[in-house]
Amino acid sequence: MWDKPHSVAAANYIAEIKNSKLCERCGTCEANCIFKAISLGDTKPEIDDSKCMGCGICVVNCPANIISLKHLERENIPKDFLELGMKIGREMD
Numbered sequence: 001m002w003d004k005p006h007s008v009a010a011a012n013y014i015a016e017i018k019n020s021k022l023c024e025r026c027g028t029c030e031a032n033c034i035f036k037a038i039s040l041g042d043t044k045p046e047i048d049d050s051k052c053m054g055c056g057i058c059v060v061n062c063p064a065n066i067i068s069l070k071h072l073e074r075e076n077i078p079k080d081f082l083e084l085g086m087k088i089g090r091e092m093d
């Protein structure tokens with residue numbers, strides 16, 4: 001897996017923790033993020049902005065409902081499949 005998959009494609013969103021004090025430290029978010037973008041941290045869940053794809057899997061699975069998606073504008077969203085394929089090809093060189 002690429003270290004930074006969002007270098008080729010990602011949503012215009014990124015995960016953020018709304019109120020970390022309510023975190024139950026269940027580990028569901030960390031276990032379900034296939035991009036390894038969220039971790040429990042020492043005291044509160046932490047999101048690695050450089051890895052988060054904005055997929056929302058952590059949002060819908062958090063039992064404490066404390067993760068949301070923040071809108072942002074990324075400049076690297078491919079316009080079509082051709083551009084996506086070319087970006088992936090460049091990454092794999």
Ligand code: SF4
Nearest residue numbers: 023024026027029062
């Ligand atoms: S899924 Fe929610 S409650 Fe569980 S560790 Fe992650 S942020 Fe905390």
Ligand code: SF4
Nearest residue numbers: 033052053055056058
């Ligand atoms: S939005 Fe997706 S990529 Fe980002 S932390 Fe949540 S599960 Fe991981």
